[in-house]
Amino acid sequence: MFEELTLTCEAEGCGRDLDPEPALVFRDVGGERRAYECVCGAITVTVAKT
């Protein structure tokens, strides 16, 4: 398990809290990547090593 963090949009001047449900989840050799879409249109991607 890893910590639940509050994600915020990385877009400059935005900083909104992102929906905790990722828009897209995919895995590759680096781990699990989660893409969150903000209402401003920016995508924030996190990588969780599994």
Ligand SMILES: [Zn+2]
């Ligand atoms: Zn945003």
